[in-house]
Amino acid sequence: MADAITADTAPARASARPAGSGDLRLRLRQNAGLLGAVALFVLFYGLYNLYHPRGFSTQVLIQNANEILTLSLLAMAQTVPVLLGGLDLSVGAVMTLVNCLASHLVAGSPAQIALGIAACLGAGAAFGFVNGCIVVYGRIQPIIATLASGAIAMGLALFLRPKPGGKIDADLSWAMTNALSDFAETYGLFEDGKAAWFQPVAWIPVPLLVLSAFALLVWVPFRRTLTGRTIYAIGSAEGAAYMSGLPIARAKLAAFTLAGFFAGAGGLFLAIQTSTGNADIPQASTYTLNSIAAVVIGGTSLLGGTGGAIASVVGALVLRAISFNFRIFDVPPLLQPLVEGLVLLAAVSLGALRALRAKNRLELFR
Template sequence: MNGLRYSFAEQRGMLLALAIFIIMFALYLANHPAGFTPNVVQTAANKGVLLALVAMAQTFVVLTAGIDLSVGMIFILANCLASYLLVGTPVTVALGVGGVLLTGLACGALNGLLVIYGRLQPIVITIATGAVFFGIALWIRPYPGSADGFSAELADALTGKVFGVFPASLLFLIALVLLVWLPFRRSVIGRAVYAVGSSEPAAYMSGVPVMRAKFVAYVLSGLFAAMGGLFMTFFTYSGEASLANGNTYTLSSIAAVVLGGVSLFGGRGSAVGAIFGALAFRAIGDLLFVFDFDPLWQPLFQGVVLLLAVSLGSARLFQVRNRLDLFT
């Protein structure tokens, strides 16, 4: 019984995000003019996966009790870079995808090294690096567009439907969870990331590789943000150095992480919860669109829903006297 209660308490945020997503998405489908069709689900899945990838990127850093305000700009940089590199034969397209992902890894590695050896707050470091990444994106793609000969085959394969029914982007996201997140969560370095977020001094005194854990978290954050940028390119067939989009995805990723039950104190939560948080946040926006809400009121309504969800998920904070109780 105690084990079940502990498991429920541990997954409460994720379950809340899942419940919000199911309710909002059901209302969205019930009121959509086209109803429940593969095309409607495909479009919603593609938009949800974009934010889910950036939210996963944010999760790795938040678990270390940090925050990455550059994920949106890495997302934009990858989008602009991919619009140039995904051209030609399948081999050159594959090399282009590899180049974009390596760029994301490099951006994350730079963030990690600056945070670890610069000994500054992550929020300060990532604001600065985010500005640099956006400047590079603007230099690469000063005007929206794509290179001549842009290959749409891969884009169509990853944003289309499998067997004409199931969204391919959702399958890709599930594969990432199974092949990347779950092995990471169960690995030594994954447990080290949680330990660092719970209490960095205690983790250090226990022999946990603190610096390596932080570095891996930032590297994976850059990688997943770059994946999000790739999917934006697949979805739009173009690249755009949009400061507004970069900031929106950064802030939305934080909202999705919190909504998904990942603690901003670090050491608690999962990428799966962040995914459901992202899908729920997207479903709220889609629902407002279907109900034809005035765009001026939409941010207010989304903020109220998010505030209520976060308040419910954080209710336990009022029941503990010692922060360590959150991790026991």
């Protein structure tokens, strides 16, 4: 009888609870990693600006935005294969290859520059597509396939640029690495950039706008497509996705192609920022490892199926904010990897804590 009373009254108690509160708690649990990354970024970046002699100024923001963009694009590139449940170890090498290619192509007339930019982005996407073909049709694990293809990409980069050099259009380099007002003035978009409506946004760094454009115009629409949803389904349970009739092969090809596109965009901007091409092997390895760290810090699961590129951008912001503080507080170079490793370990541990507390795998997706 007591059991019957309990069973009958339970729905009443559940219905008495505000519907919105349950949804809010669910969303907070699902985005706990992202919210933690945002809190870390606010903490580290706020601390950096408080102790910087010119903190909270436009000049500092522009400098930071330039340092953030390439890693953020590499983090977005790494996110897509991770959502499948794999890793792409070639993103740093693809970035370096496109960086060297851009030093040959992004110069000359406006038409030549536009074609050069398109060729660089296309080269990155094409290399990612090749990675996808190796994984899908060669049936090779992504971590092995991309390790081998990354070595090929570095070889091509060294062929293009045995020594650092090349040339990037000076106007493009200046306009893309400064504030929106400088971009407008460089290309004469407004009368001396002094239009009244333009002034409130003239201070915004162009790199932040570029990053926002890639996130909102490329990633967000892609995620909402059938292919984008299939990538999440594969990472959650590939067998179930296959039995549901989802386009598995197409989704994997699209994932690696998009990863190559984002990595190519990172290499293109690195060339624009440095005005040169450089087949730097240690730099490529560092960017690859940092892209994985950014994905983890942003709350995307390395098991696949949960997370997103925007969360990984936040993870990249956290990594860069930590490195900014190294300069302010004169942390010895030998101790910097230790500090970054501790932060990454803490982020991974917090993500694993939820899995350890779950009674079964289904609870991870509630």
